[in-house]
Amino acid sequence: MWAESVQLDLAAGANPSDLATLLRERLSGLPGFRHLALGANLPGSWGASDCTLDLIFDQNPGHTLAERLAHVPGAARLERHAYRRIGGGLRDPQLTGGIWRTLLLHVKADAAPDQREALERDLLRMPAYMQGIRNWQLSEVIGDSRWTYVWQQEFAGLPDLQGEYLAHPYHWGWVDRWFDPEFPEWLVDSIAHAFCPFDSSLLSLAQRSAPRCAQ
Numbered sequence: 276m277w278a279e280s281v282q283l284d285l286a287a288g289a290n291p292s293d294l295a296t297l298l299r300e301r302l303s304g305l306p307g308f309r310h311l312a313l314g315a316n317l318p319g320s321w322g323a324s325d326c327t328l329d330l331i332f333d334q335n336p337g338h339t340l341a342e343r344l345a346h347v348p349g350a351a352r353l354e355r356h357a358y359r360r361i362g363g364g365l366r367d368p369q370l371t372g373g374i375w376r377t378l379l380l381h382v383k384a385d386a387a388p389d390q391r392e393a394l395e396r397d398l399l400r401m402p403a404y405m406q407g408i409r410n411w412q413l414s415e416v417i418g419d420s421r422w423t424y425v426w427q428q429e430f431a432g433l434p435d436l437q438g439e440y441l442a443h444p445y446h447w448g449w450v451d452r453w454f455d456p457e458f459p460e461w462l463v464d465s466i467a468h469a470f471c472p473f474d475s476s477l478l479s480l481a482q483r484s485a486p487r488c489a490q
Contacts, residue, residue, distance in 0.1 A: 314471030407435030
């Protein structure tokens with residue numbers, strides 16, 4: 276399976292709903308097309324674009340996808356990030372009408388493999404402490420991208436993200452050491468945080484289809 280997380284800036288006057296329809300028309304004819312979701316990023320997102328676009332294919336669509344995404348009316352800029360799943364889980368595979376959160380992370384160039392593995396373990400442990408994370412997935416970004424990981428979660432509503440998740444003691448007392456330059460374990464030197472509404476669970480589709488996304 277081939278999956279991409281895309282940060283997309285809108286052209287002046289563009290409507291996300293109209294753009295989603297146009298993109299679906301352009302991409303639905305590609306072999307292996309499975310899913311497209313476009314959501315307008317909500318206030319409080321930072322380091323992100325206007326919208327988050329998620330794409331799933333049965334296999335790598337190659338250069339054809341880039342050609343179909345080029346010069347789309349309403350899209351001013353797209354930053355694409357293909358990824359390979361490391362791990363994740365589902366609590367609520369039928370979740371609808373929730374909040375889709377995407378965190379893009381870049382780790383320092385001198386990060387050792389055991390440090391990266393420890394960071395991955397700590398992130399994937401978060402749902403054990405936070406019941407508000409309904410579905411989740413951690414992936415390694417592959418190909419030409421300025422990011423190292425994409426950490427995705429689905430929440431039933433904003434209070435679960437902006438309350439429990441962002442304020443939880445496990446978050447600040449344990450995971451934050453990887454993100455804070457004042458800690459000796461500091462590893463993540465850049466992030467982009469985006470969250471938007473979604474209609475139905477993307478992670479349910481992705482995790483049912485393939486245990487691990489392949490390049």
